[in-house]
Amino acid sequence: MNYGDELVKIRRFLRDPVGSIWSDAYIKHIYNDIQQDFQHKTSLLMDVAVQRVPGVYEFSYQHDWEFVYIDETQVYQCLLQHDGNAITSRWEVQQIAGIDGDVGDYGAHFTQPWEAYMTTAGDVIKMRFARNFNSMRFIAYNEQTLFSLSQKEVQNDPAYVNHTGLPYGYYPYDQVDNSYVLYPRPSAGFSDELDSVNGGVFFATDDTEDATTGVIATRSGSFDPDDGLPVDMIDTANNVFMVYEASPVDMSVNADESEFPDFMLKYIRFGVIARAYGGNNDGKIKTLSDYWGGKYLLGISVVKKYMQKKRQDRDYRLTTKGVKPFKNVRHARLPAAYPVSNP
């Protein structure tokens, strides 16, 4: 069910089928707001993603202002950012400041992450979380759990930029760019399995990629649509595997599909109608706003109860917080019949 279908239903309950009072843009803004509110209150959306290392991107860009002109989702901010400038080598900062001197650099610089594996790279290699990423629940590289680190911890290693090896942690790099860095840098050599598409390297042969999230969706031979339950197998070896809480992506056109399951969409609709009837315009009706607002809050309660039911197959043990579990401590002792006493 796409956003256009939901819009028709919303307009039916608003009794405004042609948008005489509430414009499409007005409803869309409320819808996107309610989606976020619903997710914040229920934490319903959670997903898994598998990412290739290094990540493969359609375009690289340097300056922040370029970003809004790139009509693609898989883009990489390359090189170094310095006070509104994009620089290649660190000594360029001295030139900008008019200082004679060349600070040493850590290696070569690159515009696409895979190039870093062709030489000694002088920058960290950034990865980007999925587009709908909100917070991390679990992350592993090559099936080995990664620990959450901070840049402060990583910089205790003087060679953290060049340090290669088996990653044991990751740290967030830029929350706006949704990027993070594996530490140490994976030492696995870059496997050139890329297929050239329209002059750019994007897809690996036999991969079907999800353009909206930048993750590998399926690899040829791993999709099993007709054999029992249809499943996507998620290949975790030699990739980053993550389980994360998602943030719903905003609706922009009627064909957009919400990330919430179809059977949850009605609760978002209730919230939208409540907000619309409560808005300060000719359609304001307090009783209807209260009615739909009550249904929205009830829906959140329903979803919270539903989330508890997902754990109904767990075996629980009742314990008291802070109290150690009982344990029978047995001490060595002599048998009851010792010493043998003769009558």
Added chain:
Amino acid sequence: MNALETRILELIGEDPDSPDVFTDDADGIAPIRDSINEAIAEIVMLTGGYKRQYFLPLRADTGFYRLRPRSGEVGWLTDVFLINPRFRLEQTDLPRLNAHNPLWMMDTAQPYSYLPIGQDVIGLYPKPSSNSDIVEITMVEIPSAYTGDRDRIKLRDAYQYAVVNYAVSDFWASRGDANEAAKYNQLYLDAMGLTSMYTAQKDAVRFERTAKEPWPVRT
């Protein structure tokens, strides 16, 4: 037009034999069907009243599977059973697995536990070492919306009046009458509050206890 739709039309003042607004065709009856389908989904969410079995063929070295049932959407998993060795898999979670062994994703053997993630992903631990087994999953399934007169209504009879009241409240809300809508919505909620009276196993006496012990820390 099925029996539920007929009841709803009667309550909102339509003549089911010759409806004026909600005509007996896919487009005319669509608003009523939308309400019925939404009520069914909510009731199944709350009661787990519609369960289905699925058989998931396992693949060697593959630990995660995305479930995509065709006849509905995954509600939650209630039972997971491994066919060859004939035993249940225990439900577990990420913190427990990480505490057990940070390298848990690398372990390959016969699975003895499963891990639900999000809406439709299931992980198995350890991941299967061969293609030779199948997992039998019993899940609460949120049924797909019915679309035709002869489609099965996947709901116990006991809840059918609740569905009718839900749809009637939607009708009044769509006509701008919040009081009537609230009245019928309350009737729906009253019916939903009677869950305990419709339980299927009144003879069962359950205790809050379990034989579960934490897994030993792997060294």
